[in-house]
Amino acid sequence: MGYTNLRYYVGGMEDWIEHNGPVERSPAPVAARPVIVAPQPGGSRAFVWLEILASWPLERLIGFWLGMIVVFGVIYWLTGIGMGWGLQAGNVEVKPDLSGFATAIYFSFVTALSIGYGDVIPTGPLRILAVIEGIAGLLVFGCVISKLVSRRQEELTAEIHHTTFEDRLDRVRTNLHLVFSDLGSVQQLQAEQGVLPDQVRRRLESTVRVFRGELQTIHDLLYKSHVEPDEEALESLLANLAICLQSLVEISASRPAGNGQSAALEAGLRAIGNLAQEICGECVPRVYAPALKESMDQIQELARRLA
């Protein structure tokens, strides 16, 4: 399944106890929570802030960028007041007044966008500051642009996911319906003849196989889908699942025990029972409406009876 860092402790529990390893006794948690992974060592610390920057949403990035320009502009302006070395526009010192502030902001924009007209120039230590602003401006602006580009990409991916997902749901629904009608006819035959002829049993086997596949899909959907299923669609799915399980339970209960049991059928039924038992309102990772939880619990109950 793609785990690359997997190792086996061959001795297992037997070896562990034999060598007096500590043993803990506690039941396994019902709803398994994902393991929280400790941060992996390695990866350059120096560029962490750049990654943080890239992970910001677009609005915040633009805000940060504008804020940075204004802050730099104010610094250019203030150094002109306090220390006497400031910006120069055409060999004339920029005055520490309101028009000077406008010039400083203008210079800050020109620098951050790396335009550099050269009509206003920094002097003295301000040149270092201007270079720093130039670099920072490029990086942040680059992040903004990449966000804009990837946004469309993300929309497309989400759309594709959504379409595939809907298709999958449709398929499951159709198949469950088929399973139900198949089970119904098997049940009828069983009631008429008491014992299932070979042909019918084979048909039941294949129905059980299809059912198992679709159950797996629903199970996956509840446990690990990235797409939130629509509650209405889920409700009809679960209802279908419940009636299929119900008739499977009935068939399984009135089936003559002992002779003529096929191993494939048994295995299929067991797998269905095990899978469906994991579907209940409290054990799936997401929280659903009470009605949905109820039908999930009902499914679990049916699965218990099947097992």
Add this chain to the structure above:
Amino acid sequence: MVKPQSTEKIPYEPAISRDEIMARLEDRALVILNVMPKETYADGHIPGSISLPVAEIEAKARALLANPVQEIAVYCAGPT
């Protein structure tokens, strides 16, 4: 990865030693995975290990262990 149906084909390499597990019980970077049934797990397991019965690996591994490079030590009942 381990397929539930083909237990006899599990490659026992690479291995992790008892001593290493013992030394790293508190190390959160190492996930110790118990693949025995839930009942057996409840009867006694290595402290801090998590339960993922073999039969459920395919269904639950992704949800439980999302990181494919996660360091994992797998064990079961004994050297069978």
